[in-house]
Amino acid sequence: MEEKTISQAVIGRLPRYYRYLGDLKDAGMERISSGELSELMSVTASQIRQDFNNFGGFGQQGYGYNVEYLYNEIGKILGLNEAHRLIIVGAGNLGRALTNYSNYENRGFIFEGIFDKDEDLIGKKVGDLKVLPMNELEDFIIGHNIDIVVIAIPKTGAVEVADRVVKCGIKAIWNFAHTDLNVPDDVVVENVHLSDSLMKLSYMLYRND
Amino acid sequence: MEEKTISQAVIGRLPRYYRYLGDLKDAGMERISSGELSELMSVTASQIRQDFNNFGGFGQQGYGYNVEYLYNEIGKILGLNEAHRLIIVGAGNLGRALTNYSNYENRGFIFEGIFDKDEDLIGKKVGDLKVLPMNELEDFIIGHNIDIVVIAIPKTGAVEVADRVVKCGIKAIWNFAHTDLNVPDDVVVENVHLSDSLMKLSYMLYRND
DNA sequence: TAGATTGTTAATCGATTAACAATC
DNA sequence: TAGATTGTTAATCGATTAACAATC
Numbered sequence: 221m222e223e224k225t226i227s228q229a230v231i232g233r234l235p236r237y238y239r240y241l242g243d244l245k246d247a248g249m250e251r252i253s254s255g256e257l258s259e260l261m262s263v264t265a266s267q268i269r270q271d272f273n274n275f276g277g278f279g280q281q282g283y284g285y286n287v288e289y290l291y292n293e294i295g296k297i298l299g300l301n302e303a304h305r306l307i308i309v310g311a312g313n314l315g316r317a318l319t320n321y322s323n324y325e326n327r328g329f330i331f332e333g334i335f336d337k338d339e340d341l342i343g344k345k346v347g348d349l350k351v352l353p354m355n356e357l358e359d360f361i362i363g364h365n366i367d368i369v370v371i372a373i374p375k376t377g378a379v380e381v382a383d384r385v386v387k388c389g390i391k392a393i394w395n396f397a398h399t400d401l402n403v404p405d406d407v408v409v410e411n412v413h414l415s416d417s418l419m420k421l422s423y424m425l426y427r428n429d
Numbered sequence: 430m431e432e433k434t435i436s437q438a439v440i441g442r443l444p445r446y447y448r449y450l451g452d453l454k455d456a457g458m459e460r461i462s463s464g465e466l467s468e469l470m471s472v473t474a475s476q477i478r479q480d481f482n483n484f485g486g487f488g489q490q491g492y493g494y495n496v497e498y499l500y501n502e503i504g505k506i507l508g509l510n511e512a513h514r515l516i517i518v519g520a521g522n523l524g525r526a527l528t529n530y531s532n533y534e535n536r537g538f539i540f541e542g543i544f545d546k547d548e549d550l551i552g553k554k555v556g557d558l559k560v561l562p563m564n565e566l567e568d569f570i571i572g573h574n575i576d577i578v579v580i581a582i583p584k585t586g587a588v589e590v591a592d593r594v595v596k597c598g599i600k601a602i603w604n605f606a607h608t609d610l611n612v613p614d615d616v617v618v619e620n621v622h623l624s625d626s627l628m629k630l631s632y633m634l635y636r637n638d
Numbered sequence: 639t640a641g642a643t644t645g646t647t648a649a650t651c652g653a654t655t656a657a658c659a660a661t662c
Numbered sequence: 663t664a665g666a667t668t669g670t671t672a673a674t675c676g677a678t679t680a681a682c683a684a685t686c
Contacts, residue, residue, distance in 0.1 A: 299635030
């Protein structure tokens with residue numbers, strides 16, 4: 221099975237396709253052509269066809285794409301058919317927001333635990349979860365078969381937490397801390413740097429006249 | 430003053446430069462060469478020099494770059510020398526998290542108000558702010574000279590809110606709703622699609638063997 | 639001055655778009 | 663079959679990297 225590497229540019233577009241196809245599916249649409257999807261999403265039809273063909277042909281000449289089939293296939297590519305077990309480190313506002321947000325928005329992503337170092341928060345409830353102390357981190361990850369760790373603490377501490385979870389075999393980190401993490405090559409990190417994002421907006425607003 | 434357009438790729442890297450330079454400045458470092466910065470940030474020295482030269486020369490042959498000067502210049506480019514007044518629409522977990530987060534992390538971004546349609550939340554305190562009802566939105570934006578609106582509500586309603594704020598002259602939206610907004614050309618939108626981000630992580634984890 | 643390092647041009651690489659033959 | 667639209671190759675465009683002359 222030849223596995224050509226897919227560019228980051230393509231991967232970055234997959235969730236958006238998935239979102240639009242989900243909406244179309246829910247609206248009862250059965251088939252769609254790259255041309256129609258192109259207009260809807262404001263990208264070229266050429267790009268859509270190229271993107272999909274990275275993963276083999278999902279369409280049919282003269283017909284287009286079956287919406288539900290394509291939706292499911294992209295879901296599979298994104299790994300959404302497998303359940304993921306997550307924990308959140310940091311029970312501050314952001315950690316709490318993510319717990320609730322993700323419970324209803326993202327099926328397939330199961331939030332198993334939330335941790336904090338603050339004595340006052342430990343034992344408190346966040347949604348269905350009770351905040352756990354940091355010294356239980358390693359045992360919990362191993363015992364509950366966690367595969368994704370969400371880092372939602374300030375940048376001091378983030379690097380250390382990353383090191384700890386990588387040591388117990390974690391291969392995926394969703395990082396909200398305002399810093400880059402330094403992890404081995406076989407660990408993937410998806411950064412959500414909110415202040416970077418806000419600065420970009422500020423730049424665009426400033427240059428917008 | 431010729432204003433060549435800067436590519437999105439370059440803009441997207443500016444906040445990261447700003448972050449590293451801020452750390453270097455705080456650590457008391459006075460000068461740095463593109464070669465040293467290159468090693469620190471894991472990008473090529475060539476790219477660093479090209480990026481900076483989009484905005485004119487900040488360095489000096491044989492010397493490199495003055496850290497503090499470069500930091501300040503990039504800050505100016507990002508529009509951080511101007512104060513921005515923001516409001517948040519949505520006083521749920523995410524809205525509350527952003528209020529607190531941004532108050533201490535992002536100087537220059539002033540959170541002036543928070544709105545929600547939920548009767549039970551209206552009047553409640555979020556940090557220093559009292560939650561306001563949605564019917565006061567337009568007057569508040571105009572009266573308080575708001576220039577950025579943060580949308581932190583579910584996708585139902587997000588498009589309508591965007592339309593309303595654009596109508597009172599808002600030119601920048603920081604969108605956390607799980608949908609694309611359709612706004613005029615002169616309005617900039619910075620999307621933070623958290624589930625898209627999580628799906629990307631899922632993909633990378635899945636393909637990682 | 640000699641050494642270092644930028645600013646900038648040229649070469650390479652990759653991603654996007656266009657075109658069209660294959661085929662449903 | 664004829665029309666439509668994909669899959670895929672070729673052309674274009676833009677971004678990254680390499681190279682080096684300018685200069686502090």
